[in-house]
Amino acid sequence: EVASSEAASSPSSSSPPPTPNPKPPTLHRCVALLQTCPKTLAALKQIHAHAIRTRVPLAHPLLAKHLVFALAALSPSPLPYAHRVFSLVPNPTVFTFNTMIRAYAESPIPGPALLVHRRMRAAGAPPDSHTYPFLLKALAKLMALRDGEKIHAQSLKNGLETLVFVQNSLVHFYGACGLFESAYKVFERMPERNLVTWNSIINGFALNGRPNEVLTLFREMTAENGGGGGDVEPDGFTLVSLLCACAELGALALGRRVHLYLIKVGLYRNSHVGNALIDLYAKCGSVEDAHKVFDEMGVAKTVVSWTSLIVGLALNGLGEEALELFRVMERERLVPTEITLLGVLYACSHCGLVDDGFRYFDRMREEYGIVPKIEHYGCMVDLLGRAGRVEEAHDYIANMPSEPNxxxxxxxxxxxxxxxxxDLGEAAWARLVELDPGHSGDYVLLSNLYAAVGRWADVHRLRRSMLKGGVRKTPGHSLVELGNYVYEFVMGDRSHPESEKIYEKLEEIAKRLRLEGYAPRTTNVLADIEEEEKETALNYHSERLAIAFALLKSAPGTPIRIVKNLRVCADCHLVTKLISKIYEREIVVRDRSRFHHFRGGACSCKDYW
DNA sequence: ATAGGGTTAG
Structure with a gap:
């Protein structure tokens, strides 16, 4: 390139009056150009070439600083290029190290950020106030718990840990790694907290399935506002986390209040907020509201909004509508993501549309160039399996390109x-014992299978090995929202102050069920082992307590919404159908995996779940 | 030049 430098600089000389001797370009001229030029790859390459032609030393830290920074600021950033420029500098400044770490932290491949940090340490360049926030962002993405803990320890030694930015990053990091207790420990000790601190800790709990902590912290945050401490007003980030927590709890009324608040403060235009609202309403079984938010989003609608509604419809048993929405999306020439397609396959599998599922799977690769991931293959296995084509599902697993998990x-x-x-069930079990031993849900499934084919000895053998292995079954619980509260019931719960009345109501329900010709099944063992501890009668399954309580406490004719952490057992499913008819109530039960809309003695899942 | 957000197969 050096040889051609004369020729390269000559094109301007072809134009008449040739300037006799242009001002000799200098390092500073290049730097000035880098700061003022249009921020495109082509422009930066041109300046880089210019620097080479004019023999600016490429190893000069000042040039590298600006060139690496400008390259890192591009999106997408040409990381290999930026890294090559960076590598040429023997003594980069802390700023340049930070720039490189940030570039990786914000890229899809954050791993090399660690290597840059290692080089920084080896070069004896001490980290500054910016280094750890960038590095922790990369480590959070990687969920590199051990490395992050080491950084935490280093920051305590060199004093950087006292900075709010570093503390916020640590809170975020621990939350992203699933260690919300550690996140909270850092949070607790912070003398100074800002909006980001609160958002990070709240999101940390929201990400890790702790919706109640989210609500508590939100209250604390807004209470602190009036008092002495901070000057924090919730923003879009806070409210998205809050809506997530409401969605998980199925707290529709609280979610609606958040919605009203969003309108009041003008955050409803934020597309992330809109998406969170779609998800909230879908996860609370209120499909009409989800649709309404979607329709009102206007230009704020993104592919995520479409995806959220498609998944939401599928979740609520409206697979046909989900697929119709996908067709509209295609007509509008929107490009679906791999998650959109996952939603589409999910819709097919939840509605038994096997052929559609295969068609979409093929189109996903052919038309959209999306490489199917293990999740997509999982959907196909579910699609075949649910439809009773279990042998085909097994063959499908045997032939899939990724390693089945x-x-x-x-x-x-x-x-x-x-x-x-x-036979196939035992084969699957054998693989599960290797891949994920001690998973209580697998014991429950196998036990159900044994019970379904009448192998009671095996049921008991499995039960014993479960006890011996210390495998604890997830206790079932149901949530029901009434007024401003979310009430939780566990199996055979007597802790509620109105316990007495609830059990009386259950008696009354049982009586009316018998009049309808319902007889509790004697093969309850199956249902029993499936979902709840077996000591207590089916009557006291957590959702029955919740339904009885809601019947007592809510106005006649109003819908009852229950959120359950496990799957509904067959007996409760039948009973809930009958209750919906006898008491003329719509009952919406959100299962571990789907919705059941009970109305007039029937369920939206068409007894297929 | 600093930190944070939504959708995902049982």
Missing amino acids: AVVWRTLLGACAMHKKL
């Missing part, structure tokens, strides 16, 4: 339990 085998085991396929 525990979830895939669990899907097959579930299908085997549903369709009484003992």
Whole structure:
């Protein structure tokens, strides 16, 4: 390139009057150019070439500083290029190290940020106030817990830990790694907290399935506002986390209040907020509201909004509507993501549309160039398995290009339990024992399978090995929102102050059920082991307590919404159908995996779940 | 030049 430098600089000389001797370009001229030029790759390359031609030393830290910074600021950033420029500098400044770490932290491949930091340490360049926030962002993305803990320790030694920015980053980091207790420990000790601090800790709990802590912290945050401490007003980030927590709890009334607040403060135009609202309403079983938010989003609608509604419709048993929405999306020439397609396959599998599922799977690759991931293959296994084509589902697993994981085998085991396929079920179990031993849900599925084919000895053998292995079944609980509160019921719960009345109501329900010709099944063992501890009668399954309580406490004719952490057992499903008819109530139960809209003695899942 | 947000198969 050097040889051609004369020629390269000559094109301007072809134009008449040739300037006799242009001002000799200098390092500073290049730097000035880098700061003022249009921020495009082409412009930066041109300046880089110019620097080479005019023999500016490429190893000069000042040039590297500006060139690396400008390259890192591009999106997408040409990281290999930026890194090559960076590598040429023997003594980069802390600023340049930070720039490089940030570039990786914000890229899809944050791993090399660690290497840059290692080089920084080796070069004896001490970190400054910016280094750890960038580095922790990369480590949070990588969920590199050990490395992050080391950085935490270093920051305590060199004093950087006292900075709010570093503390915020640590809170975020621990939350992203799933260690919300550690996040909270850092949070607790912070003498100074700002909006980002609160958002980070609230999101940390929201990400890790702790919705109640989210609500508590939100209250604390807004209470502190009036008092002495901070000057924090919730923003869009805070409210998205809050809406997430409401969605998880199924707290529709609280979610609606948040919605009203959003309108009041003008945050409803924020597309992330809109998406969170769609998700909230869909996860609370209120499809009309989800649709309304979607329609009102206007230009704020993104592919995520479409995806959220597609998944939401599928979740609520409206697979046909989900697929119709996808067709509209295609007509509008929007480009679906791999998650959109996952939603579409999910819709097919929840509605038994096997052929549609295969068609979409093929189109996903052919038309959209999306490489199917294990999640997509998992959907296909579910699609076949649910439809009773269990052998085909097994062949599908055997032939899929990615290594089947525990979830895939669990899907097959579930299908085997549903369709009484003992041999394949035991084969799936054998793989699960290797891949994810001690998973209580797998014991439940296999036990159901044994019970379904009448192998009671095996049921008891499995039960014993479960006890011996210390495998604890997830206790079932149900949530129901009334007024401003979310009430939680566990199996056989007597802790509620109105326990007495609830159990009286259950008696009354049982009486009316018998009049309708319902007889509790004697093969309860199946249902029993499936979902709740077996000591207590089916009557006291957590959702029955919640339904009885809601019947007592809410106005006649109003819908009852229950959120359950496990799957509804067959007996409760039947009973809830009958209650919806006898008491003329719409009852919406959100299962571990789907919705059941009970109305007039029937369920939206068409008894297929 | 500093930190944070939504959708995902059982």
